[in-house]
Amino acid sequence: MRLGILGTGKIVQDFLPMVKSIPAIELVGLLSTPRSVARARELQATYRIGTVYTDYAALLADTTIDTVYVALPNSLHYDYAKRALQAGKNVICEKPFTLVASQLTELIELAGRQDLVLIEAITNQYLENYQVIKRDLTKLGDLKIIECNYSQYSSRYDQFKAGTILPAFNPKLGGGALMDLNIYNIHFVVGLLGAPTHVQYLANVERNIDTSGILVLTYPNVKVVCIGAKDSTSPVRSTIQGTTGSIIVNGPTNTVESITEIAHDGTTTDLTLNQAEHRMYAEFVAFERLIANHDMVTVKRQLDHSQAVMEVVDQALASAGLQLG
Template identity: 90%
Template structure:
């Protein structure tokens, strides 16, 4: 994979040290805004990136780049991913894929028509712990209840209350608790159970953005509660309950750091199977393989998953009376 990276923000700064551990991914281009170009050149030097661009069309014109990684603010995902696909590039796009499901449908149609890889960078789906949880669900008997809580008081919330609206709390930029934190819970649950039959989002809304909220997903035989909060904090964990036992996920649903299986008789098994310390390593190893092998079967399966997640997002936003973008 010869990669063009879009953005120089926190996610890119977290990504770059990790990706150097995957030697088959070459860092060819880095796109920066003019105001961040000094930071971009520092990253270029530290991580041996071939070229810094401040013009997206110039990056897309670089024929040596075969894949674009969209790591920009949420509201820009659709536009920049579309331009990359139109230029014949494979696309890896950060979560949330788009702001509404219709945008993802358009991107999917474009990608498949051109036989290009389009895939969402969503960490939990590729982690070994998550895959083991999927396999071990049958040990729990009939599933009944799932609760996911990802609550993390945002350092930007105080600024928001004081009147400074940064991207994390800006509805026009796709901010809010649902899209930032609860989106991981949605991926976690939909990856286990598929699409729900009913979605309800009860949110704490300030200045047209959800600072926290409770998402209720109804399945034929399972009830799910997903909590995401940027205005308060709590122990971060998830539980999956069945008639024969339970699984407790320690830590947030984007890292799935470890989990504990508990049987009715009280026996516990602690498991920590992730092979890499960095949460993004497993997904990018998978993406490199998918692109190298042009594995469109996996691409279509993952797109179907992302579509189901975006359908939940659409219903949740509508339920809470929120509009992003």
């Protein structure tokens, strides 16, 4: 994979030290805004990135780049991913894929016409601990209840209350608790159970953005509660309950750091099977293989999953009377 990276923010600064450990990924280009060029030059020197661009068209014209990694603010995902696909590049896009499901549908159709890989960078779907959860669901008998809580007080919330609206709390930029934190819970649940039959989002709304909320997903025989909060905090964990046992996820659903399986008789088994310390390693190893092998069967499966997640997002926002973008 010969990669062009879009952005110089926190996610990119977290990504670059990790990606050095995947030799098959070559860092060819880095897109920066003019005001962030100094930071981009530092990243270029530290991580041996080929070229720094401030013009997206110029990066897309670089024929040595075969894949673009969209690591920009939420509201820019759709446009920048679309332009990359139109330029003949494979696309890896950070979560949330888009702001509404119809935008993702359009991107999927475009990628299909171009025979290009389009995939969402969503960590939990590729972690070994998550795969074990999927495997061991049958040990729980009939599933009944799932509860996911990812609550993390945001330092930006104090500024938000004082009247400074930063991207994390800006509805026009796709901010809010649902898109920032609860989105991981949605991916976690939809990856296990598929699309729900009913969605309701009970949100705490300030200045037209959800600072926290409870998402209720209904399945024929399973009830799910997903909590995401940026205005308060709580011990972060998730539980899956069935008639013959339960699984506890220790830590947030984006890292699935460890799991505890509890049998009906009280026997517990602690599992920590993630092979890499960095949460993004497993997904980018998978992306490199998908692109190298042009594995469109797996790509379609993952896109179907992402589409189901975005449809949950659409229904959640509508039920709370929220509009992003």
